[in-house]
Amino acid sequence: MGWLIKKAIAAKLANLAATGEVSHSCYDAIIFGKVKAMMGGKLRSMVTASAPLSAEVLDFLRIAFCCDLREGYGMTETCGASCATFTADPTSGHVGGPLAQVKLRLRDIPEMNYLHTNDPPKGEVCFWGPSNMIGYFKNPEKTAESKSKDGWIFSGDVGRLNKDMSLSIVDRAKNIFKLS
Numbered sequence: 001m002g003w004l005i006k007k008a009i010a011a012k013l014a015n016l017a018a019t020g021e022v023s024h025s026c027y028d029a030i031i032f033g034k035v036k037a038m039m040g041g042k043l044r045s046m047v048t049a050s051a052p053l054s055a056e057v058l059d060f061l062r063i064a065f066c067c068d069l070r071e072g073y074g075m076t077e078t079c080g081a082s083c084a085t086f087t088a089d090p091t092s093g094h095v096g097g098p099l100a101q102v103k104l105r106l107r108d109i110p111e112m113n114y115l116h117t118n119d120p121p122k123g124e125v126c127f128w129g130p131s132n133m134i135g136y137f138k139n140p141e142k143t144a145e146s147k148s149k150d151g152w153i154f155s156g157d158v159g160r161l162n163k164d165m166s167l168s169i170v171d172r173a174k175n176i177f178k179l180s
Contacts, residue, residue, distance in 0.1 A: 004030070004031070005031060008024070008027035008030070008031050008032070009060070009063065011024060011027060012024050012027060012032070012063035013059060013060075013063060016059055016062060016063055016090060017059075019090075020088070020090030021090075022062045022063055022065075022066055022067060022068070022090075023066045028066055032063070032064060032065075032066050033066075035064050035065060035066075036065055036066050036067070039065065043065055043066070043067045044067055044068065045067055045068045045069075045070065045087070046061070046065060046067055046068070046069045046070070047069075047070045047071075047072055047084075048061075048069065048070070048071050048072070049071070049072040049073065049074070049080075049081060051169075052071065052073060052094075052095050052168075052169045053071065053092075055092035055093040056092075058071065058092040058093075059092050062090075068087055068088050070084060070085045070086075070087060070089075070096075071084070071085045071094075071095050071096065072084045072085075072095070072096075073095035073096070073167070073169065074127075075127070075153065075155055077132065077133045077146065077147075077153050078102070078127045078129065078131055078132055078133070078153055079131035079132075079133075080131075081099060082098060082099060082102045082104070082127045082129070083095045083096050083097060083098050083099065083102070083104070083167055084096045084097075084099060085166070091166075093168055094162055094166040094167060094168045095166070095167050095168070095169060096166055096167065097165055097166055097167065098127075098167075101129045101130055101131060102127055102128070102129040102131070103127070103128040103129060104125065104126070104127060104128075104167065105123075105126050105128075105152065106121055106122065106123030106124065106125065106126070106159060106161060107123050107124040107126050107152075107154065108123050108124075109123060109124055109158065109173055112158070112171070112173070114158050114171070114173075120160050120161055120162060120163065121160070121161045122158060122159065122160045122161075122170065123158065123159065124154060124155065124156070124157065124158060124159075124173045125155040125157045125158070125159040125167065125169070126148075126152040126153060126154055126155065127152065127153045127155065128150075128151055128152045128153070132147075132151060132153050133147075133153070135147065154173075156172060156173050156174035157169050157171075157172060157173065158170050158171035158172065158173050
């Protein structure tokens with residue numbers, strides 16, 4: 001049975017790459033229908049958010065659950081999602097483009113050689129919009145560190161603007177260390 005699962009995964013991944021389709025009549029009936037049934041059997045769409053998934057994981061989840069899988073990206077400071085992929089976008093490796101109420105820009109980080117003048121443009125992802133926080137509660141120092149005077153929120157993530165105007169997260173500008 002293991003060889004059949006490997007063959008089914010390979011066939012569905014090839015089909016996804018070639019056509020964007022997440023279903024396969026034969027393999028879904030034998031294998032992947034059972035996976036979909038574990039989620040209630042009527043699964044049509046899923047959303048993932050937080051840290052971007054690798055392209056391989058995203059593609060596997062699409063074929064395993066036989067459904068559209070959208071990816072969102074944002075921050076608590078921007079009240080959640082700021083970017084999202086389009087419904088039925090079969091490409092992986094990006095988090096889509098900014099949502100309607102959000103402006104996005106890339107801030108240069110010269111010491112890391114991430115510049116908006118690069119080809120493709122790269123830099124720290126910054127968001128502006130009506131959903132941005134006013135500031136951290138009773139913490140003006142942290143607010144000044146995380147937000148520009150004109151209201152842009154600094155994400156700490158390095159993004160690359162792709163040719164199709166989607167955003168890919170490629171690095172961290174701010175490293176976070178937690179010590180016990």
